[in-house]
Amino acid sequence: MTTRPSRLLFAAGLTASLSACTGARDDLELLGAAGSEIKVTNSGTHNLHLEESLRFNPTQPGADPVRGRALFGLAPDSDAEDKSQAIFEGPSVAFGGTVVSNQRTCFTCHRGLEVELGLPPPPLSASVSLDDALFTGLHGDAQGDPDGMRNLDELALIKYRPNRFNLQRAEDDPFRKVFFWRKSIRLVNLAFSNGFLHDARARTMFETDRGAVFSHTQESDRRFEDLFTVQDGNDLEAFQFSQLSDPRLAALRDPSHPMFRVLARDPFHTVRIRTRAEERGKKVFQRSCMTCHNVPNVFNNLSNVEALGNGETDVKNPVFGPSVTRTFNVGVSERNRHGLRFSHHAGGGVFEPIVLPLVREDGVIVPFKVTKDIGLAATTGRLEDVGRFKVPQLRRLARNAPYFHDNSAMSLEEVVDYFNGDFYNKSKDGRRFPIRLSRAQRSDLIAFLKVL
Secondary structure, eight states: OOOOOOHHHHHHHHHHHHHHHHOOOSOHHHHHHTOTTTTTTTOOGGGTTOEEOOOOOOOOTTOOHHHHHHHHTBOTTSSSBOOTTTOOOEEETTTTEEEOOOSOOHHHHSOOGGGTTSOOSSOGGGTSOTTSHHHHTTHHHHTTOTTHHHHHHHHOOEEEOTTTTOTTSOTTOHHHHOOEEEOOOOOTTGGGOSSBSTTOOBSSHHHHHHHHHHHHSOSSSOOOGGGSOHHHHHHHHHHHHTOOSSGGGGGGGOTTSTTHHHHHHOTTTTOOOOSHHHHHHHHHHHHHTTTTSOSTTTOSOOEEOOSSTTTOOOTTOOSOOOOSBOOBOOSHHHHOTTOOOOSEEEETTEEEOOEEEEEOTTSOEEEEEOOSOOBTHHHHOBGGGTTBBOOOOOTTGGGSOSBTTTTOBOSHHHHHHHHTSHHHHTSTTTTTSOOOOOHHHHHHHHHHHTTO
């Protein structure tokens, strides 16, 4: 599974399927040379290096998915928690003392296959005991924020400070203070991601998993690399990448597999269409959704660049390396449906605005007051990246409610209505790719999404 497909090989398979939504010719050269028919999407200078290639981060040689499951905190039944090998604590030279865990594991926020390795619908206290580490360990990520408990329980949103462990920045640096309220990502089909986390700021699963262990299991901003080894990261990655909604999808990660070309050529090969409404909905999806959701049979975004050479892990790099996939601003942050607060809690009920110095494409630095989730811009420092997020995969979508990074849509009907409405169509990328569905098209599209 470590072999990567060439872009030319993939182009032959996908050109026909993309032609419905991009106008591409059934021509091997068109996508094989530069991906020009797709690259019109938000192509700022930071995106020029991205390619339209069917390739994904490989699992590392010698990785053990069974041990990875144990490190994750998941019992063999794939639904219960088993903490026996999943607590990261003990003496740490990097930490400068002994790390004491709050008893959270990966399972704490990714609670088994019954919920697609995510969290159940809110309120969480309806299905998770208040004495569970999800709640008792709240300060590991909320760090005393007065909105932490409400946002976690009622909205299933967790506080993240993306630059929390970037010790190259001073504690009073606004980039150290900026934060988000986001849902726990459902991990099924994670193997087909290019860039990880909601805003794609992590290049590899090693970065993603290590950052999660640092930030959710202890309250300080101190790191403990020596308690999270390269082997730990490789094993966790192998387990997470093995969690697929359909075993047939594994062929997409292996160009030598006899089914690779089949899945690449037919983006709906593993989707079972039973009714005329679902077939009509598939055509609506091709016209209106596949500009962004264009990975065959998975339906996230295709644009990517190899994250780190041939897949080796840079274990010493303390910061995220974004822009390994294309990101989009579709207006969800600007809507801020839950009215989330993004000012810094200085203690004692005092809240201070966070103002970031963001740089424009022309190099001018602009002071930006944070009043919403600014997406990828929090780690790139680029004004162009405000509100940009990665494109999620859509398989088993009907089981994944609530939707969007802030859990602001409770049903597929709400999602479709959002993209058919003003918030999307007036957003930065919605203006480039408008969606206007009739009542019949809306109904057909929902029917199709429910069978993915």
